[in-house]
Amino acid sequence: MFPPTPLAPPPWIVPFAVPLADPGRVALQSLLAPGAGPRDGGLPNLRRLLSRVLVAEPADVGPETSLSPPHERALARALGWSAGDGRLPMAAWQAADDGIDGGIDGTASDLAWGLLTPVQWHVGTEQVGLVDPQSLMLDAAESRALFEAVKPLFVSEGFVAVWGAPLRWYLAHESLADLATASLDRVIGRNVDVWLGAARDQPALKRLHRLQAEMQMLLYRHPLTESRQARGLPAVNSFWLSGCGVAQPSPATSPSLETALRRDALAGDWAAWAKAFEQFDASGLADAAAAVARGEALSLVLCGERGARRFATPARPPGLWDRLQRRLAPPEPWSFLEPL
Secondary structure, eight states: OOOOOOOOOOOEEEEEEEOSSHHHHHHHHHHTOTTOOTTTOSOHHHHHIIIIIOEEOOOEEOOTTOSSOHHHHHHHHHHTOOOOTTOOOHHHHHHHHTTOTTTTTSTTTTSOEEEEEEEOEEEOSSOEEEOOGGGGOOOHHHHHHHHHHHHHHHHTTTOEEEEEETTEEEEEOGGGTTOOOOOHHHHBTSBHHHHHHTTTTOTHHHHHHHHHHHHHHHHHTOHHHHHHHHTTOOOOOEEEEEEEEOOOOOOSSOOEEOOTTHHHHHHTOHHHHHHHHHHHIIIIIHHHHHHHHTTOOOEEEEEESSEEEEEEOOSSOOOHHHHHHHHHSOOOHHHHHTTO
16 A cells, blocks of 8 residues: 655746856756765755756757746736736736736726836947846835836826835836736847837837836936935836736735746856856755655746746656666656756
């Protein structure tokens, strides 16, 4: 008689675990090398989990040009959402988490939501890039002041505009119901024109692009901008709209998104990313491995820029032959991760 199978927990989703850039992939392969261990660095806990403990499911792989990155697609699957590329209702989900799903007075509860992230567009010689919003160092007071300065632009066009957090402003309007937009994680550090061009054939975006230009003009000489520049801080000169759609039902227990690797991956700092991965392995993944050893269930989703793959404790304990096979000839973790 097999012991009872632990209830499957919500997945633990790890974005940016598999780089697309060649230097990052080389760094990951080095971290997963058989000789890498606690003394030499590496990812011993992840390697053991993937080689000896967890069962790999088929990967969800798509193009790196998809509007919704793999970690957002994995989140949507875990939440049971049904939506197309670039139409995952991330804004409505986050607004509810911020306690503002009904808008200011409940009037927006049935509308579609969009996440309006204050950003800086950096104009270079060949392209316009979007700087990681975290580098703006916006506190709540300054973010609210900027929001109140630009809010009339959106309200005059019929949008409900709500402040949620320093880097999370929200719009609600029926025109956002089926609007496909690129995730912010696709655009940071890249040419914004590529991702704007992917959605230019949507009429609803024309008004938003006009509002983008009006916001840039409003903030160009605004006292808030001059104050930030005087303190050596980056100016907020635009916004990025993403996560549009009507709220969809979600389970009571949500999956968790791991943020340990995000900043360094978006910056393309692969040495720092490798160190962050080693720290994550020595802390979070070490705890997860210990929990599995105690008989607890684990659902781990590792994501790259093309795809995601779920690794989970088996539905029933493996037989003797399976245990021997994985011990004598364990699969190489890179074989599971390479497609991602």
